[in-house]
Amino acid sequence: MKKILAFGASNSKQSINKILTEYTAKQVSEASYELLDLNDFEMPIFSVDREEKSGIHSLAVKFKAAIKEADGIIISFAEHNGAYSAAFKNIYDWVSRLGRDVWESKPLFLLATSPGERGAQGVLELAHSRYKHSHKNTIATFSLPSFNQNFSADKGITDEALKSAFNEQLSVFVEALKNN
Numbered sequence: 174m175k176k177i178l179a180f181g182a183s184n185s186k187q188s189i190n191k192i193l194t195e196y197t198a199k200q201v202s203e204a205s206y207e208l209l210d211l212n213d214f215e216m217p218i219f220s221v222d223r224e225e226k227s228g229i230h231s232l233a234v235k236f237k238a239a240i241k242e243a244d245g246i247i248i249s250f251a252e253h254n255g256a257y258s259a260a261f262k263n264i265y266d267w268v269s270r271l272g273r274d275v276w277e278s279k280p281l282f283l284l285a286t287s288p289g290e291r292g293a294q295g296v297l298e299l300a301h302s303r304y305k306h307s308h309k310n311t312i313a314t315f316s317l318p319s320f321n322q323n324f325s326a327d328k329g330i331t332d333e334a335l336k337s338a339f340n341e342q343l344s345v346f347v348e349a350l351k352n353n
């Protein structure tokens with residue numbers, strides 16, 4: 174059985190991106206999934222001086238190992254001031270020191286959501302435009318606008334058009350996962 178690594182790129186306990194990530198992982202019936210919590214990977218702020226003095230932080234090595242073990246990766250990004258949350262960016266910076274292909278060219282499903290109408294599209298575009306250069310595998314993307322209006326705990330994505338767009342991207346990811 175294929176194994177998915179999934180996490181919300183947020184350190185909030187109430188994270189709507191964590192909710193969307195878990196919902197998405199559950200839709201992939203052909204795979205098991207492991208949900209990471211970024212709070213378990215809190216490290217000092219990356220700096221080249223720290224790296225030179227003490228090497229790569231052990232939690233970054235652990236995070237990279239989880240990526241390597243997975244057959245596919247689902248991430249839903251919180252948008253903070255048009256960019257990544259600081260919690261995610263710090264992990265990303267540390268892990269990027271272990272190789273340019275951070276996601277090990279595993280099939281990726283990148284999502285983002287926010288309470289606002291733009292659905293954190295800014296951070297999703299930022300992530301996609303960055304990863305596509307080094308990534309040699311499929312990258313599916315989906316942004317869910319107005320989370321509180323378009324998502325419910327029991328029904329998932331409630332808006333039909335958004336659900337259909339989500340399913341399309343989910344199929345792209347699942348197909349790549351099967352072939353990986």
Ligand SMILES: Cc1cc2nc3c(=O)[nH]c(=O)nc-3n(C[C@H](O)[C@H](O)[C@H](O)COP(=O)(O)O)c2cc1C
Pocket residue numbers: 181183184185187188189190191250251252253254255256286287288289291292293
């Ligand atoms: C510091 C900060 C900056 C934010 N900046 C944005 C933003 O640029 N765009 C946006 O849509 N929402 C922004 N928000 C609102 C977040 O989308 C909202 O807090 C959302 O719940 C974050 O996702 P999470 O629940 O998964 O952490 C911001 C929130 C915080 C705390």
